[in-house]
Amino acid sequence: MKVTALIVGSSLLGPLRRAEEEINRRHAAGLSVCAYNLGAPLEEAEWESVGRDLSESKVVFVIHVTDGENATRLMRLLREKGEGGRTVVVINCMPELMRQTRMGSLSFGAKGEGERGEGRARRLLKSVGSWMGEQARARRKGGSHNQYLKLVERMPALLRFVPNAGRLRDLKRYLQLFCYFLQPTPQNVTSMLLYALKHYGGDPRLSNVRVPQPESVPAVGVYHPDAANIFGSSEAYRRWHDARARKGGTQTLEPSKTVGLLLMRTNVVSGTRRHYDALVRAVEREGLAALPVISTFMDNRDACTQFFAEEGKARVSQIVSLTGFSFVGGPAMNDSEAAVEFLKGLNVPLRSAVSLDVQTIEAWRDSHTGLNPVQAGMQVAIPEIDGATEPFVYGGMPAEGVEPAALEERCTRIARRLRRWNRLQTEERRALKVALVLFCFPPNKGNIGTAADLDVFPSLREILSKLRADGYDVEVPADADALRERVLGGNSESFGAVANVAYRMNVEEYLRLCPYAADVEKEWGAAPGRINTFGRDLLIQGVRLGNAFVAVQPTFGYEGDPMRLLMSRGGAPHHGFAALYTYLEKVFEADAVVHVGTHGSLEFMPGKQVGLSGECWPDRLIGELPHVYLYSVNNPSEGSIARRRSYAGLVSYLTPPVEDAGLYRELASLKELLSAYRQSSDARERERLYSAIEEKAGAVHL
Amino acid sequence: MSRPQQDKTSEERDRRVLELWERVVEVEQRLIPTGLHVFGRAAGERECVDLLRAVASFDRPECGARSLNDLVSEGLGLGSYERLLQDKSEQGWRTRARVDEVVRASVEMFVHQDATDACRLLESTANVDAAESLKVFELLAKIKHQLKTSGELDGFARALRGEYVEPGPGADIVQNPDVLPTGRNTHAVNPYAVPSRSAYERAGRVVETLLERHRAEHGRQPRSMALVLWGLDNIKTQGEGVAQALRLLGVRPVRDSLNRVTEVEPVSLQELGRARVDVVMTVSGIFRDLFGATMLLLDKAVRCVAELEEPDELNPVRANVRARVAEGDCTFDEAQLRVFSNAPGSYGTNVNFMVMDSQWESPEALGDLFVTRKCFAYGRNSQGRALEGREARGALARALSTVEAAYQNVDSFEIGITDVDHYFEYLGGVSKAVERHARARPAVYLSDALSRDARVRTLPEMVRLETRAKTLNPKWYEGMLGHGFRGVAEIESHVTNTFGWSATADAVDGWVYTEVARTYVLDEEMLERLSTLNPHSARSLVGRLLEAEGRGFWEAEAGVVERLREAFSELEDRIEGVA
Structure with a gap:
């Protein structure tokens, strides 16, 4: 007996497999569940296999499918395969797919009249059926979210009023299945399958089984991998957490040291949460406390208000959303205005980490692209509009496996960065060190401080002044010219460098401190190479101003290297480039890196496009350092690359003043002549003017 | 150049005067940056009348405000401003000037006095309902206020x-x-929202203007075009460039029930009213990253058109695909590749680096480098498998071999075609590559919607306009020089980017270099200023002029070259002396 499940995401496959096993063990039903993840477009070969399984299945579940292309294709496939006595249960999909539901006499279109209770039952069905469509339309109402919570809590009770037989029988059964779906615990998923098979499977072995009523899990709460239960309130969690923390000598839930995590409810409920567990533990390993709360995927504001705030004050100092969706709105829409309003009020930064739910870990690892377009759009581009930063991949579906796994190295990287950000939030400012990196393109002294629309040295001086005023221990040169002199002048000439040499990193030190030096050597030969070097030393160019270090970023290193210029793909940054960022992190011991102006080369170094791995160059170069990038407001495209590939938080700056070009010299006099000609009605004068016009026009090449 | 005036009838002279008028006004009214920004400083007292006037010239449906120019034009009983802009007759220019004058006066009054006075002025001089104009001034007031502070x-x-x-x-x-x-x-945008409905609307007008322009000069519309797609303009316009590609092909975007663009459908030839155009899209690495879903959509659009059973002359996509398959050198799948970008994880064409670092001897090298860097195909094959940037050098070369015109959008005042090196590396690079593979130089067009008088220009026209409005304009360079060191670097960079257009597309008139030399080097006082503020950039500028002369982009008078050489060596001495 075959059931096909066309699902999306990482929460259902595990419970479905367990259900298959359980049903076969208990009922010897010979059940096989064929599951496909329809989160991203399938290839032809996969569609063929879907088609085969569909034809052989008595029952088909279609759950969470919202990808337009897959939906279209699936509808075509269902039409092609004909009815064939097959039961099709479509749950929480886009409206046109919902209408593909085939369960006895059930119809999503019919009006609610006639029998007692039918109106209410049909309204219930209608609200369930149009749910996804409503979400897409319900901008800024928050209605669908409340509706979801209401359904979770009240659906089973409401269902009692729907008669079991007669015209509403199939309708009731659909709603019963929906109740299981709303609480996808392993037991409920088993029940959902069993219930469908009992009534529509046509197998005598299952027609008399008793299917348990849906078990219920609270809609929201706090989850911790080490706790036996979900906590209904933050107080309950705090008691448990802090007792454990005191015993283990770990961080208590001090708001300034607590990271709030937003977890997908379905993954917590279905028990597919190893990736969450790993991230929670990584955060705790870094000496921070974790407050992981269950969020529905529609609107995170409720969970945040309930658990991350107390009397208007934040109980967490950073939020990491693991939901993969917009902060307000879920998968079908995003109400970023509401999100921003809320997050501004809380004033806690939002990070959004990505679970590979619609591609496998292996596919991601092997891909030069990184995230597939569906994930890049949904889980990166949309959260960014809410102000989310640092789009790290932290886990996902393994190719062979039924539930998400953690990417431990990524979890550690995220956690360390959270700790670094926390240091910026909590440490005394005079102890904090800030690297301010300038560009120089093409590399020549005249171009130090390259940045679109920006006069960099006066800007830099404004920044240093601001830092000093805010309590950072930095030196502020008298004026912009003095500052420029310090950077350009100094000892630069004696090294043939574009800027002052602040530090000479010898090869041994470089090889010791730079963990990826061996990979640079594969591309550029043995360190130190020819760029930014002096003898055996790599030159770190810039100037130290107290706890600020003003650095000059090297370029790609194509200059005078036609071979490298002609390569179709980049290989690695050169040793000089790697040395600068090694210096900033390990020698200067920066607490943060600020790139000054649009734009440098770090974020364009080779690696995946988005959803980087630890082997991608921008990821390696920026390492654990918090990154702030001052960026022209006129350049959202390259700025987004900096956000995604180097985990930058952008701070936009204004474009220059604009005015009409106006006219000058001969162009101005030409216009006067033209005016005079146009106004004159005297033929002789016009002739005279015309010859003057031609002469002037010639002078300005018109 | 025109014929001697004696040969001209009075009508011809009038026409010539109006043409010159149009050219001059085009320069005069072009918005240009007049300096640089300093981080953290409010724009404050800086001149903002022109900026506000530009803001007010567009409809702002998001705040219910209509274009002031339209309000005035209609109030004066002159009909829509859009129509006025089309009228290039003497009468048209006069009428337009009348409207512009009223608008200018009202914005000036708003800036120097207040909104109430400005509304009153518009009411009395142009019968504009104060309720309408107030909405515009409220927006302007908000901008003015925001410019006074800096966050x-x-x-x-x-x-x-x-x-x-x-x-x-x-x-x-x-x-x-x-x-x-x-x-x-x-932040950027949701790629599934692209192209927006209004972007698709606007693209229709631009594409028709573009094809019309080509027809006027070449007698027919191009059968194949190369488009450069960037993230920059497509973010700001919600995908106008994407929509232009779809329009050229003759397809429309289809939204699913969650309002996401995931499919396309062909527009019938009857509805289209013209032949489809084959498009080769060379896409920036940034667009590729930000618009992954859109890359697939564009590929899908080409494949959908290739399958339409239509006559070859009306469907060059199908014709070209079939011709290639018939030639036997590639499969049907391969012949449909039209969406190209860098290798995954790589960005840029490197054509800019090659030009700036003078690392090229024959111009072909630039076109070849473009193909080397951009020959990675995106989309999905007929098996639905993502190509993910498969190297396809032959496919790109073949696709370019039928191209007759190249095109790109310009998206802002600040980032014009000589402000950054990226325009010449892309649009110049692709046109050089077409020149090599199609054995003919393509027509190159740009369009911008920076002012109400939006239009499609040829590349040489655009270079001239940028040169006149910026590089040679004292208002521009004095603004830059106000920033001293950095300002000189900006001027040098403009000259180098202009040079890039010679290198890649031969699109720069010789006089441009003559005038640049006259403005910045032969003028002793100016040269001294540049040399004092930033001798390094001054040296690069002089060096670039010499290189342009050496490469034959410009025939300078002997004395001029001599003077450039002198200036160059003086600067070298100066820099070494400084050391």
């Missing part, structure tokens, strides 16, 4: 303290006043 240093401090930094859109103020206040975390 940048505060935004920076918040970011560094690990606080929430509010997100904001990215664009220039005229395109989207919501970019204010700055000091926020700029």
